[in-house]
Amino acid sequence: MLSIVDLQARIAGKTILNGIDLEVRPGEVHAIMGPNGSGKSTLAQVLAGREEYEVTAGRVDFDGRDLLAMPAEERARAGLFLGFQYPVEIPGVNNVYLLKAALNAKRRAAGQPEVDAYEFLALVREKMRIMQMNESFLSRGVNEGFSGGEKKRNEILQMLVLEPKLAILDETDSGLDIDALKVVAQGVNTLRHPERAVVLVTHYQRLLDYVVPDHVHVLARGRIIKSGDRSLALELERRGYDWLLESKVA
Amino acid sequence: MSSKSPDVEALIAQKYRHGFVTDIESDSFPPGLDESVVAAISRKKNEPQFLLDWRLKAFRHWLTMREPVWAHVRFDPIDYQDISYYSAPRAKADAPKSIDEVDPKLLATYEKLGIPLHERARLAGVAVDAVFDSVSVATTFKDKLAKAGVIFCSFSDAVRDHPELIEQYLGSVVPPGDNFYAALNSAVFSDGSFVYVPRGVRCPMELSTYFRINAAKTGQFERTLIVAAEGASVSYLEGCTAPMRDENQLHAAVVELVALDDARIKYSTVQNWYPGDENGVGGIYNFVTKRGECRGRNSKISWTQVETGSAITWKYPSCVLRGEGSVGEFYSVAVTSHRQQADTGTKMIHIGRNTKSTIVAKGISAGRATSAYRGLVKVLPSAEGARNFTQCDSLLMGPHCEAHTFPYMEVRNPSATVEHEASTSKIGEDQLFYCLQRGISAEDAVNMIVSGFCKAVFKELPMEFAVEAQNLLSVSLEGAVG
Numbered sequence: 001m002l003s004i005v006d007l008q009a010r011i012a013g014k015t016i017l018n019g020i021d022l023e024v025r026p027g028e029v030h031a032i033m034g035p036n037g038s039g040k041s042t043l044a045q046v047l048a049g050r051e052e053y054e055v056t057a058g059r060v061d062f063d064g065r066d067l068l069a070m071p072a073e074e075r076a077r078a079g080l081f082l083g084f085q086y087p088v089e090i091p092g093v094n095n096v097y098l099l100k101a102a103l104n105a106k107r108r109a110a111g112q113p114e115v116d117a118y119e120f121l122a123l124v125r126e127k128m129r130i131m132q133m134n135e136s137f138l139s140r141g142v143n144e145g146f147s148g149g150e151k152k153r154n155e156i157l158q159m160l161v162l163e164p165k166l167a168i169l170d171e172t173d174s175g176l177d178i179d180a181l182k183v184v185a186q187g188v189n190t191l192r193h194p195e196r197a198v199v200l201v202t203h204y205q206r207l208l209d210y211v212v213p214d215h216v217h218v219l220a221r222g223r224i225i226k227s228g229d230r231s232l233a234l235e236l237e238r239r240g241y242d243w244l245l246e247s248k249v250a
Numbered sequence: 251m252s253s254k255s256p257d258v259e260a261l262i263a264q265k266y267r268h269g270f271v272t273d274i275e276s277d278s279f280p281p282g283l284d285e286s287v288v289a290a291i292s293r294k295k296n297e298p299q300f301l302l303d304w305r306l307k308a309f310r311h312w313l314t315m316r317e318p319v320w321a322h323v324r325f326d327p328i329d330y331q332d333i334s335y336y337s338a339p340r341a342k343a344d345a346p347k348s349i350d351e352v353d354p355k356l357l358a359t360y361e362k363l364g365i366p367l368h369e370r371a372r373l374a375g376v377a378v379d380a381v382f383d384s385v386s387v388a389t390t391f392k393d394k395l396a397k398a399g400v401i402f403c404s405f406s407d408a409v410r411d412h413p414e415l416i417e418q419y420l421g422s423v424v425p426p427g428d429n430f431y432a433a434l435n436s437a438v439f440s441d442g443s444f445v446y447v448p449r450g451v452r453c454p455m456e457l458s459t460y461f462r463i464n465a466a467k468t469g470q471f472e473r474t475l476i477v478a479a480e481g482a483s484v485s486y487l488e489g490c491t492a493p494m495r496d497e498n499q500l501h502a503a504v505v506e507l508v509a510l511d512d513a514r515i516k517y518s519t520v521q522n523w524y525p526g527d528e529n530g531v532g533g534i535y536n537f538v539t540k541r542g543e544c545r546g547r548n549s550k551i552s553w554t555q556v557e558t559g560s561a562i563t564w565k566y567p568s569c570v571l572r573g574e575g576s577v578g579e580f581y582s583v584a585v586t587s588h589r590q591q592a593d594t595g596t597k598m599i600h601i602g603r604n605t606k607s608t609i610v611a612k613g614i615s616a617g618r619a620t621s622a623y624r625g626l627v628k629v630l631p632s633a634e635g636a637r638n639f640t641q642c643d644s645l646l647m648g649p650h651c652e653a654h655t656f657p658y659m660e661v662r663n664p665s666a667t668v669e670h671e672a673s674t675s676k677i678g679e680d681q682l683f684y685c686l687q688r689g690i691s692a693e694d695a696v697n698m699i700v701s702g703f704c705k706a707v708f709k710e711l712p713m714e715f716a717v718e719a720q721n722l723l724s725v726s727l728e729g730a731v732g
Contacts, residue, residue: 048687052679076689084687088680092702101698102688109689141702158688 007058018222034219079165185210269494308426308436408444442472478513511546530589533561544576568597571605586619615651
């Protein structure tokens with residue numbers, strides 16, 4: 001589904017990604033871990049099509065298409081979703097309005113008719129129940145005055161409504177208390193499907209207790225320096241990252 | 251390697267959709283201004299002597315005045331002798347008695363502007379006074395309104411049919427010598443709209459005036475006077491457009507509102523004069539004085555404006571809160587792009603006890619435009635318990651535009667409460683990217699972000715026009731994705 005070969009990228013002349021190789025197949029959940037500044041968020045942003053990053057080498061294939069040649073909105077319509085680490089507020093723009101515009105953009109791109117307003121509302125309500133969100137959400141502005149936890153829930157809600165093929169969740173677990181973490185995890189697990197894939201970018205292994213990954217990768221200095229299964233995350237939890245970084249230098 | 255970024259600058263490239271010229275024979279004065287021109291305008295309209303005297307007094311005062319220079323706008327000096335002060339479509343014989351007698355070319359013009367003048371047409375719930383250059387060419391629903399006791403007619407008709415009301419109220423809110431442009435207007439105004447809503451009457455429909463400048467080298471100087479008697483209420487809207495021309499044209503209007511005890515006046519403007527091209531050539535100079543006086547107890551005047559057009563805008567719709575417990579409101583969205591300049595805001599003058607005012611001003615600048623909010627909140631010693639809330643927000647699109655805020659406050663009563671909030675934000679790349687990542691096109695995203703920003707003002711517009719304003723905004727900020 002997603003095939004990354006030797007991806008290199010920089011911002012403001014500074015190289016952040018140093019040759020990433022990663023293969024994500026349908027149905028899989030991958031966790032990408034690593035110390036601060038290792039390039040995790042950059043990888044997520046580059047895949048989503050953020051312009052500030054300049055891709056200097058490599059290629060990315062998404063569902064048989066050249067991902068890097070597509071503008072951000074096309075990537076989204078093709079089924080790539082980024083759960084933002086810091087979701088922005090858009091004052092005065094209603095949450096539901098944005099979400100409906102997003103879903104319709106995707107449906108139009110797929111040659112489907114726009115969603116009926118009544119059905120849409122029912123769909124959003126159903127997903128809101130999964131995310132344990134308050135009814136007042138429907139009338140509020142996009143992330144306007146939301147707490148950190150509410151913003152993250154909103155990201156997952158959007159993901160559930162848009163049903164992407166590939167969801168990249170950038171530190172969706174950070175800043176959540178344990179109850180909110182469980183709700184978010186439940187949302188992610190709801191999306192799991194043999195034809196969909198999830199990439200979790202995270203600092204901590206605690207999310208992985210609830211969303212069990214098939215593969216765990218450690219990113220450091222813009223490269224994947226180690227891959228393994230779930231046990232790798234547990235080992236990182238116990239030992240930190242230093243042993244990996246040192247062994248690499250040695 | 252990656253795709254081209256959607257450029258905010260390109261998104262705001264403006265297209266003007268009302269820039270056509272109607273080919274119609276007109277009866278125009280040659281350029282130039284002196285007492286004989288003032289007298290000639292008055293004669294054209296068969297005005298009573300008091301009005302001619304009033305005009306001449308204003309003219310003589312104007313001669314002693316200078317253009318104000320304090321506004322944050324720049325333009326070459328205006329040659330007042332190079333403007334024609336009167337231009338009207340040539341009438342067949344008499345003025346048309348009904349819509350059916352109006353020149354079809356004029357009807358077609360308004361049709362094209364989306365303002366059908368046939369009463370059964372789309373704006374069926376709205377009465378329209380159509381002002382074309384210097385004269386009113388038609389007023390709809392006059393009969394229906396007359397049944398409710400509401401007078402809605404062109405200013406000229408009002409002078410002829412209701413001279414006592416004109417004499418009583420004209421200049422009572424904006425005196426002829428108020429400022430340079432108001433004095434000029436008082437001398438040479440040619441037409442406009444008049445509304446009188448008698449005691450206890452709720453005007454049964456929305457009233458509106460649609461101003462169209464068509465002739466070249468002319469200025470438009472219209473006057474609007476709205477009086478709501480005790481307990482009356484009325485909602486009024488004006489719209490404005492002009493052809494695209496390379497020279498600048500002057501529009502210097504005066505609007506006066508009078509609200510007596512318990513009366514309510516809601517005045518909304520959708521201003522879309524030709525703004526000039528992307529290099530700042532041409533466009534209307536919109537130098538307008540608008541003021542309402544809450545003369546009676548518990549009266550209320552509310553200004554809502556959506557300003558997207560004009561090369562230069564200089565206007566400060568204001569409220570004089572004289573009556574005890576009266577309320578003044580000002581809601582504004584001012585959009586400037588390319589080289590447009592806007593210096594706009596309001597004045598709230600608190601005179602009566604327990605008077606209350608609210609100001610919500612939203613400025614959007616794009617391209618190389620500058621936009622300034624200028625507001626005065628003045629609380630006189632008599633205004634015990636006065637309250638004001640002011641909120642000004644600016645939204646900048648792209649790196650070359652400017653936004654300024656000049657709030658003035660003069661509070662001379664210690665019991666007053668005056669609050670001011672201000673913010674400036676950029677259409678964040680973050681906001682734009684967030685929308686793109688959800689599959690929404692850059693153009694839709696910008697529209698969405700801007701509409702969200704303006705929401706607090708749009709919700710004050712009459713329902714029929716909120717949609718229009720929204721559309722106008724999208725047109726103003728429309729462009730190819732780069």
